[in-house]
Amino acid sequence: MATLANPVEMAAEVKGRFGAYGGRYVPETLMAALEELEEAYERADADPAFHAELDGLLHHYCGRPTAMYFAKRLTEQLGGAQIWLKREDLLHTGAHKINNALGQGLLARRMGKQRIIAETGAGQHGVATATVCALLGLECVIYMGEEDMRRQELNVYRMRLLGAEVREVSAGSATLKDAINEAMRDWVTNVRTTCYILGSALGAHPYPTMVRNFHRVIGREAREQMLEQAGRLPDVIVACVGGGSNAIGAFYEFLPDASVRLIGVEAGGRGSGLGEHAARFQKVGGGLPGVLQGTYSYVLQDEAGQVSGTHSVSAGLDYASVGPEHAMLHDSGRAEYVSCSDEEALQATVALSRTEGIVPALETAHAVAEAMRIAPGMGKDEIVLVNLSGRGDKDMGILARELHLGGAPAENKGTSAPEESL
Numbered sequence: 001m002a003t004l005a006n007p008v009e010m011a012a013e014v015k016g017r018f019g020a021y022g023g024r025y026v027p028e029t030l031m032a033a034l035e036e037l038e039e040a041y042e043r044a045d046a047d048p049a050f051h052a053e054l055d056g057l058l059h060h061y062c063g064r065p066t067a068m069y070f071a072k073r074l075t076e077q078l079g080g081a082q083i084w085l086k087r088e089d090l091l092h093t094g095a096h097k098i099n100n101a102l103g104q105g106l107l108a109r110r111m112g113k114q115r116i117i118a119e120t121g122a123g124q125h126g127v128a129t130a131t132v133c134a135l136l137g138l139e140c141v142i143y144m145g146e147e148d149m150r151r152q153e154l155n156v157y158r159m160r161l162l163g164a165e166v167r168e169v170s171a172g173s174a175t176l177k178d179a180i181n182e183a184m185r186d187w188v189t190n191v192r193t194t195c196y197i198l199g200s201a202l203g204a205h206p207y208p209t210m211v212r213n214f215h216r217v218i219g220r221e222a223r224e225q226m227l228e229q230a231g232r233l234p235d236v237i238v239a240c241v242g243g244g245s246n247a248i249g250a251f252y253e254f255l256p257d258a259s260v261r262l263i264g265v266e267a268g269g270r271g272s273g274l275g276e277h278a279a280r281f282q283k284v285g286g287g288l289p290g291v292l293q294g295t296y297s298y299v300l301q302d303e304a305g306q307v308s309g310t311h312s313v314s315a316g317l318d319y320a321s322v323g324p325e326h327a328m329l330h331d332s333g334r335a336e337y338v339s340c341s342d343e344e345a346l347q348a349t350v351a352l353s354r355t356e357g358i359v360p361a362l363e364t365a366h367a368v369a370e371a372m373r374i375a376p377g378m379g380k381d382e383i384v385l386v387n388l389s390g391r392g393d394k395d396m397g398i399l400a401r402e403l404h405l406g407g408a409p410a411e412n413k414g415t416s417a418p419e420e421s422l
Contacts, residue, residue: 018324019332020289021324022297023204025294025295033187036111067087068225068229071352075375077355080382082230083375083386085385086387088388089358089389094361095246098128098131098132099249101128101197102132102214103213104132108138115141115193117141117143117183117187119180120155120199122390124361124394126199129164130158130162130164142167143179143182143186144156145175146169147315148175148176154397173310175310175315180203199245200242201245208323217249220253233260235261236374236378237250237251239251239386240264240266240317240365240366243319244322244325246387246389263337266317266339267310267311267313267317268282268342268344273285274309278320280298280300280320281322281339287320287321292307307320313346340373345365346403348368349362349368359391360390363389364388368386368388371386
């Protein structure tokens with residue numbers, strides 16, 4: 001089997017860097033906290049007892065390994081490549097986010113931190129963090145934009161039921177970027193007592209590396225399961241990309257395999273202009289390298305260098321930047337990045353729901369849409385593996401409005417909704 005040199009290993013000559021990207025761009029008041037976190041993580045990562053506890057909880061508490069499922073009816077409907085699903089939606093709390101939240105929660109307890117803060121967009125990282133804090137007996141404060149609280153109301157209730165304090169953020173666009181800003185302000189103020197559990201593979205070093213490593217379990221399992229169930233590796237792996245945690249978790253173990261295409265799917269939103277999407281790698285109206293919230297990566301920004309507004313029907317993809325490892329993979333050409341519109345994601349949600357009885361999260365539906373786009377042009381012996389990063393329970397309010405689930409059947413009405421309902 002042909003292999004490639006691992007571009008991450010080739011590029012990461014400087015700790016915390018992925019080629020030109022990454023780094024640690026934070027106020028001086030946070031440097032000591034990040035250094036403390038890095039040292040604690042490196043000690044834990046070298047400790048078999050830490051991994052034994054984490055692996056035990058991932059298995060007995062979270063439900064790993066997650067299933068590898070052949071989507072037979074969707075495959076037949078599309079008439080091309082076989083579509084397989086890595087079922088992260090079956091994890092406890094309903095998404096891949098628990099992998100990282102549990103790892104960082106155990107690390108925080110190991111560091112003696114009793115207060116946890118986190119940010120959340122779609123709410124899944126917030127729910128996962130609140131779950132871990134309840135499990136470990138830690139105080140939990142979650143920052144969430146008021147716009148995201150409105151469209152992900154169910155997850156707000158779940159976090160509060162689990163004992164977390166959910167703090168509404170009304171600044172800026174009142175979405176994920178602004179929630180991260182507020183969480184970082186809290187951390188600066190309470191750095192001695194507080195640990196920040198960051199929810200994606202972005203931010204200042206060591207977060208991109210640490211989050212990726214906690215999610216590598218996705219790719220490790222997927223590799224073993226594909227070889228066992230299909231007898232070979234997939235031809236393509238597709239994952240949605242907001243900050244990029246589920247995608248880097250799915251991609252990383254396959255980076256050396258030249259035969260495996262890696263496709264990340266960003267939020268194409270409702271148009272190509274700035275403010276209409278969250279596609280950082282889009283050729284027209286996309287992002288440029290810059291610094292945002294602690295790291296150097298691609299950032300959607302205007303001609304003056306100001307961070308642009310974003311839009312996506314999915315709260316978890318509605319972010320102006322992307323993890324630095326994805327920036328490096330994009331520039332190296334090892335991974336491809338495409339975008340999918342709101343309408344395409346909604347159509348993919350309907351298709352997967354009605355062929356397989358699986359309702360994906362709207363974030364995940366972007367990856368499903370890309371798989372549906374490419375599969376018909378591939379051979380029937382080829383395999384497209386979709387990382388099904390989360391389930392769609394949290395999105396029922398949005399889906400009800402967008403797909404008119406309370407009225408006429410969706411197929412008799414368009415999937416687009418008035419702008420104010422997005």
